[in-house]
Amino acid sequence: MEITIALFVAIAAISLLCEFMDASLGMGYGTTLTPVLLIIGFAPLEVVPAVLLGQLVGGLVGGIAHQRLGNISLDFRRDERIRNRLRGLGYLPRSTDSKIVFVLVVCGVIGALVGVFSAVNISKVALQTYIGAMVLVIGIIILTRRRREGLISWKGLVGVGLVSSFNKGISGGGYGPLVTGGQIISGGGARSSVGNTTVAEAMVCIVGFLCYVFVEGDIFWTLAAATSIGSVVAAPFAAMVVRKVTAQKLKIAIGAITIVLGIFTLLKTFVF
DSSP states (O other), rough: OOHHHHHHHHHHHHHHHHHHHHHHHSSOHHHHHHHHHHHHHHOOOHHHHHHHHHHHHHHHHHHHHHHHEEEEEEEOOHHHHHHHHHHTOOOSOOOSHHHHHHHHHHHHHHHHHHHHHGGGGGGGHHHHHHHHHHHHHHHHHHTTTTTTTOOHHHHHHHHHHHHHHHHHHHHHSSSSHHHHHHHHHTTOOOOHHHHHHHHHHHHHHHHHHHHHHHTTTTOOOOHHHHHHHHHHHHHHHHHHHHSSHHHHHHHHHHHHHHHHHHHHHHHHHHHH
């Protein structure tokens, strides 16, 4: 499909809106942009790499913005205390947010691979029902526990990372709502949960995009450029919104949007 200047600008604008939502709430970029591009008339193998690249660059820029604004604190230098305990074996970064991103990325690779290989054995209805119900429950838990604060549960975080990336690998969706909401349920703050999800999902997108480059080879670079430009422009402004909104209001917004996504997924499965 040929991209005119007007269509290029329109796609960049749509990508901007999707990235603004994603980087300010931790969800919604691929879930929204992918079907829109398919409706416009692009082929799936043109759309998916473009969306992955857009989310990749938007996530990196958004991560830098979240870091500079103080929403997250990233320090990927090796944590020497952990190193001494392991007698020099293994690696974990220093800051808590960096550890969370590291765990999510490692779990993301594992879960995505399992998801891809499992896709052929699960029916579409069962898969969408499972994702919709899980997202809905997480949204409800966020709202009911929005005033609670606690220490991060690393076991819970590992579970969230594996399940969400499994969803991503098996269906292409269901990552952002689970990772963002799961962090909050596991004891993470609202701002840091959004920022960590933005960075972690960008890292996962690197793997996915490179796979398309090496396996498929024929990337629709004009489409990818449009999605990337929109994402890069939106990401810093989204991080500013996260910084200015109170944690309680951000939790309410995340919980509400998560519930809406869960209900929509179930309605799409059984009604539409």
